[in-house]
Amino acid sequence: xxxxxxxxxxxxxxLIKHSGYAISYGLLLVVALLLPQFLGExxxxxxxxxxxxxxxxxxxxxxxxxxxxxSLGHAAFLAIGAYAHVFFLEMGLPFxxxxxxxxxxxxxxxxxxxxxxxxxxxxxxxxxxxxxxIIVEDIAKHWSSVTGGxxxxxxxxxxxxxxxxxxxxxxxxxxxxVLILIVLATLNLLRTPTGRAFVAIRDSETSARxxxxxxxxxxxSAFAISAAFTGFAGALLAHRLSYxxxxxxxxxxxxxLLMMVVVGGLGSIHGAIFGAVFIGVLPQALAISKDFLPLxxxxxxxLEPGVFGxxxxxxxxxxxxxxxxxxxxxxxxxxxxxxxxxxxxxxxxSYTKTERLR
Amino acid sequence: xxxxxxxQGCIYGMIALGFVMVYKATEILNFAQGDFMMLGxxxxxxxxxxxxxxxxxxxxxTIVCMALIGYLLDLLILRRVIGQPTFALVILTISLxxxxxxxAGGIWGGDPKSISTPYSGKLLNIGSAIIAYEQIAVIAxxxxxxxxxxxxxxxxxxxxxxxxxxxxxLAAYYMGIPVKMVLSLIIALSAAVxxxxxxxxxxxxxxxxxxxxxxxxxxxxxxxxxxxSLPGVLLGGILVGLSEQFASIYLPQGVSPVIAYIMMxxxxxxxxxxxxxxxxxxxx
Numbered sequence: 358x359x360x361x362x363x364x365x366x367x368x369x370x371x372l373i374k375h376s377g378y379a380i381s382y383g384l385l386l387v388v389a390l391l392l393p394q395f396l397g398e399x400x401x402x403x404x405x406x407x408x409x410x411x412x413x414x415x416x417x418x419x420x421x422x423x424x425x426x427x428s429l430g431h432a433a434f435l436a437i438g439a440y441a442h443v444f445f446l447e448m449g450l451p452f453x454x455x456x457x458x459x460x461x462x463x464x465x466x467x468x469x470x471x472x473x474x475x476x477x478x479x480x481x482x483x484x485x486x487x488x489x490x491i492i493v494e495d496i497a498k499h500w501s502s503v504t505g506g507x508x509x510x511x512x513x514x515x516x517x518x519x520x521x522x523x524x525x526x527x528x529x530x531x532x533x534x535v536l537i538l539i540v541l542a543t544l545n546l547l548r549t550p551t552g553r554a555f556v557a558i559r560d561s562e563t564s565a566r567x568x569x570x571x572x573x574x575x576x577x578s579a580f581a582i583s584a585a586f587t588g589f590a591g592a593l594l595a596h597r598l599s600y601x602x603x604x605x606x607x608x609x610x611x612x613x614l615l616m617m618v619v620v621g622g623l624g625s626i627h628g629a630i631f632g633a634v635f636i637g638v639l640p641q642a643l644a645i646s647k648d649f650l651p652l653x654x655x656x657x658x659x660l661e662p663g664v665f666g667x668x669x670x671x672x673x674x675x676x677x678x679x680x681x682x683x684x685x686x687x688x689x690x691x692x693x694x695x696x697x698x699x700x701x702x703x704x705x706x707s708y709t710k711t712e713r714l715r
Numbered sequence: 716x717x718x719x720x721x722x723q724g725c726i727y728g729m730i731a732l733g734f735v736m737v738y739k740a741t742e743i744l745n746f747a748q749g750d751f752m753m754l755g756x757x758x759x760x761x762x763x764x765x766x767x768x769x770x771x772x773x774x775x776x777t778i779v780c781m782a783l784i785g786y787l788l789d790l791l792i793l794r795r796v797i798g799q800p801t802f803a804l805v806i807l808t809i810s811l812x813x814x815x816x817x818x819a820g821g822i823w824g825g826d827p828k829s830i831s832t833p834y835s836g837k838l839l840n841i842g843s844a845i846i847a848y849e850q851i852a853v854i855a856x857x858x859x860x861x862x863x864x865x866x867x868x869x870x871x872x873x874x875x876x877x878x879x880x881x882x883x884x885l886a887a888y889y890m891g892i893p894v895k896m897v898l899s900l901i902i903a904l905s906a907a908v909x910x911x912x913x914x915x916x917x918x919x920x921x922x923x924x925x926x927x928x929x930x931x932x933x934x935x936x937x938x939x940x941x942x943x944s945l946p947g948v949l950l951g952g953i954l955v956g957l958s959e960q961f962a963s964i965y966l967p968q969g970v971s972p973v974i975a976y977i978m979m980x981x982x983x984x985x986x987x988x989x990x991x992x993x994x995x996x997x998x999x
Contacts, residue, residue, distance in 0.1 A: 473984040488976035495973040663817020666810030
């Protein structure tokens with residue numbers, strides 16, 4: 358176990374806490390950069406999709422994991438990002454400009470949504486965002502002049518300085534670059550006063566307000582930032598699928614996004630990425646396992662969400678801290694080898710007492 | 716048309732009643748309530764159409780079965796998560812809904828089914844209006860059910876115990892109330908209520924696995940009604956049902972399916988506590 362000796366205040370908020378970080382994440386980066394050399398086109402495409410989901414996951418993590426605001430409507434921001442991006446591309450704007458504009462529009466909508474819903478908490482917030490997502494899906498269905506209606510739209514290939522990105526590995530690097538930028542931005546955000554205000558709001562809104570945090574303002578900015586990142590992911594996803602239609606962005610997608618951050622582990626960027634990997638791998642694993650199952654089971658409608666649901670139920674009952682929590686437990690076990698106690702991560706029993714006074 | 720709006724609204728209201736009962740007792744928002752209704756409708760189909768039982772016997776059997784299923788679900792799953800943060804509960808119940816939907820799809824298949832009732836197909840003429848008996852059955856069923864629930868919560872010992880448990884679990888423990896069993900019973904009761912909604916709905920619309928999505932609309936009804944008062948929730952449901960009917964006629968296409976959510980967000984913005992309720996917000 359490594360004991361850090363801090364001599365400066367700045368040591369507290371350094372991104373690279375000790376050389377171990379530099380080595381392990383550096384190795385990870387090298388592996389990610391070299392992967393297209395060794396994998397087939399199919400797997401590179403799938404990995405790019407995992408990165409896209411990870412971007413959306415980081416976006417949602419800022420809102421749900423760090424600010425404590427549950428959102429059941431993040432697919433709406435994916436949709437807004439995607440439609441805005443395609444709209445601007447068709448107007449003839451260059452890729453970078455349209456990509457950034459898509460994020461900004463998504464952020465603006467997120468900020469606007471936050472004004473009414475930031476007054477709500479917990480459950481009501483989840484319901485309100487769910488309603489918002491359904492409304493956005495409906496708008497996408499009926500505003501045909503922009504969205505192409507139910508039929509959907511083809512997405513032009515991304516272009517950089519006149520060079521079209523068609524091959525899978527170019528797109529892979531594009532997604533990887535965006536993901537790295539977003540993760541770095543989030544890490545930096547979390548060590549600024551803004552990020553600390555987010556965490557304070559998550560831990561206790563009342564005490565955050567007592568400490569002088571303007572709760573409404575910070576909730577709005579959390580919504581906007583989260584929406585922007587999810588909007589970026591939406592724009593990339595549109596390219597990945599090369600086709601957009603309203604039913605890609607339904608409630609199930611929103612729930613998948615939320616699942617991702619919960620399965621990964623709330624309150625950590627690792628969690629968002631683990632969750633994205635999980636969500637990316639599971640359908641493949643299911644598709645493969647279908648070949649071995651009897652026909653009656655493998656042809657059941659709704660099998661995939663059912664299995665998803667089952668796994669989630671098991672996670673929430675047995676491992677509420679998610680994959681990242683499990684990783685931390687394993688790490689701690691080896692760090693303090695013979696001394697590990699199961700009760701380190703144990704939760705206290707809580708009784709519900711209503712806030713309704715009558 | 717008004718009657719069919721009210722009938723639709725009553726169904727929303729009944730599902731929403733189930734939500735609110737569970738929510739008041741456990742602070743769990745049961746997203747799977749709509750799927751309970753779907754399961755109830757399917758059980759009704761099995762008993763009445765497939766096994767050729769008399770309608771009323773099938774009706775009662777379905778309710779009993781659903782209550783049992785609700786009790787078991789609480790025993791096995793929900794009991795372990797009471798008191799956990801909101802997101803965990805939300806996700807747990809949503810995924811429960813998925814699992815139920817997949818199971819139902821596996822057992823009954825994806826084709827829509829329907830129930831024939833002793834009164835189906837008959838029409839009632841009042842002046843110029845023609846009303847189907849199925850819709851009257853829904854409305855009458857709702858009225859009877861609400862009255863029964865009201866009497867139960869107000870006058871029976873178990874009802875009062877349930878109210879006490881939902882107000883303060885710890886205090887209920889101190890008073891010697893078997894809290895865990897009471898919570899299971901509440902969930903069983905709410906499952907039974909949604910089963911009734913399912914059976915009453917089955918003759919009007921086809922029964923398939925997508926029926927569960929109605930649960931989400933019932934939420935809007937619950938929120939509009941204020942989430943904690945049972946009569947308010949029922950009113951909210953009727954309001955949603957009526958406005959859907961009117962929106963489909965007078966407003967542009969595409970508004971009707973989402974009018975419930977638009978109303979819900981408006982209500983949340985203006986009166987976050989719902990139109991008919993009393994709730995206290997934390998203030999500094």
